[in-house]
Amino acid sequence: SAKPSPPKKKPAKNDLRGILAWHIRTLRVEKGWSQEKLALACDLDRTYVSAVERSVWNVSLANIERLAETLGVEPWMLLVPLDTRTNSTKKKPPNARALSGFNPIQTKRQPSQAIS
Numbered sequence: 001s002a003k004p005s006p007p008k009k010k011p012a013k014n015d016l017r018g019i020l021a022w023h024i025r026t027l028r029v030e031k032g033w034s035q036e037k038l039a040l041a042c043d044l045d046r047t048y049v050s051a052v053e054r055s056v057w058n059v060s061l062a063n064i065e066r067l068a069e070t071l072g073v074e075p076w077m078l079l080v081p082l083d084t085r086t087n088s089t090k091k092k093p094p095n096a097r098a099l100s101g102f103n104p105i106q107t108k109r110q111p112s113q114a115i116s
Contacts, residue, residue, distance in 0.1 A: 004029040013081035017055040020064070023078045025053045027071040042066045 006029045011018025028038050035053065039046040044063065051057045052067075059067075061075075068075040 004032065004034060010082050011055075013083050015055070016079060017058065019081055020059060020078050021053045021055045022082065023073075023080075024049075024067055024071065027073065028053075031071070038067075038070065041070045 004025075007022050007025045011022050013019075024038075028035070033041075035049045036046045038044075039049040042049075042063075044066065048057070048063075052059055052063075064078060065075050068078055071078075
């Protein structure tokens, strides 16, 4: 089979599906894996992985988590725009320290807090 190649064109920073696709394909290629190998490791269909890498389908959070775990990164790292990172998804973006203490549960509005 053909050797996997990295993505050629970087997605726009507001193209979330494209960003996800770029990171997944880049990580897969860095590991030397085929789409089929990644799909089997995630318990997904190869055609699904192909569609995700082509930005054809919306991806559920559950599947983003599966893909991230299999690829060895945190799920949020698959969604970080490319202009805030270096070329490798393995490296943390410059603002990772700010995000490291982020807890979305603590930021939710409590029912007792009225909106003015």
